[in-house]
Amino acid sequence: MKKIAVIMGGFSKESDISLKxxxxxxxxxCxxxxxxxxxFIFKEKWFxxxxxxxxxxxxxxxxxxxNNKNIKFDCIFNVIHGTPGxxxxxxxxxELxxxxxxxxxxxxxxxxxxxxxxxxxxxxxxxNTPLSFFLNKNETFSEEKILKKIGMPCxxxxxKSGSSLGISKVYEKKHFYRAIKIAFKEDEEIIIESFIEGKEISVxxxxxxxxxxxxxITEIISKNDFFDFESKYSGKSQEITPARLLPNIVNKIQKTAKKVYKILNLSGISRSEYIIVNNEPYFLEINTIPGLSKESIFPKQLKIAGISLSDLFNDLIYDSINKMKNKYL
Known part of the structure; x- marks a missing residue:
């Protein structure tokens, strides 16, 4: 039998989600x-x-x-959200x-x-993506210039962060600098995006x-101001699968999501977020190690599609083993 290391934990605030x-x-x-x-992989120790x-x-x-026997793994099943997984x-x-x-x-x-x-x-x-402005830590910037381009709210x-950690929705200029400070606590690079109003979905x-x-497709209705950490993990959102969308819109979203997956040359599982504006999907972000807990969106979508977790995991493992084998033949 293949020895599989299920790695979980990580160095970020998403560690608890990863454990689930x-x-x-x-x-x-199986x-x-x-x-x-x-x-378990934590900053302090790996065990x-x-x-x-x-x-x-x-x-x-x-x-x-x-017991004096060296165990080597045939495959790593990576379930670490955020860094370093x-x-x-x-x-x-x-790879090394x-x-x-x-x-x-x-x-x-x-x-x-x-x-x-x-x-x-x-x-x-x-x-399609929202209007955006990128900013590095310690870089001088003009609030006027950014907000003139992006607008309010933003x-x-x-x-580089997951689970909506460090994200702020800003309605007034007086709160803009504070939002930047919060974001820089999570990363040395931040992105400022225009707010676009529409239906949020997860694919x-x-x-x-x-x-x-x-x-x-899952439709997301947050009870908070946006789909933040609390909405995702504390039941503060309504998630409707399949989403309430017309067939032609569903088809357009499916084509876009598949195109994004192929452009990014991904493998394994992913979950991407979009806003539907005037029947057009706008890409927000993608997660290549989405949550797999009972509360997570991805397993619920799998269930409706009639695909068992066991079958999916089986396929992911053997595909990973074959890829590595072919790479070093």
């Missing part, structure tokens, strides 16, 4: 094909636990010593070690995790049995 997602993956891996191990909750440190070659850091490490891992490679992970680079690239391929976001896309699949 990791439990879902661990429980849904025991007839896989021997799963829970591996594996057994069924008795005993800890075993992870070694430099990402193996673990149990979603921004390419761990992917580059596993030639250990197969789920999801996209280090380059595409890093690019999609950075909203600045991702939206700029997609814009060049004709994908969003101020960290360029799951992934490769399954050598085909790019677009899942049923």
């Amino acid at each position: 997602s990791g439990e879902v993956v661990y429980k849904n891996l 025991r007839n094909k896989f021997e799963p191990y829970k591996v 594996m636990i057994d069924e008795k909750e005993k800890e075993y440190p992870i070694q430099k070659d990402f193996s673990v010593l149990i 979603e921004d390419g850091i761990l992917q580059a490490y596993f 070690l030639k250990i197969p891992y789920t999801g996209c490679n280090f380059y595409h992970s890093n690019m999609t995790f950075n909203k600045k680079y991702c939206s700029s690239l997609l814009k060049n391929f004709g994908i 969003f101020v976001k960290p360029s 799951g896309v992934f490769s399954f049995k050598n085909e790019v699949i677009v899942l049923p």
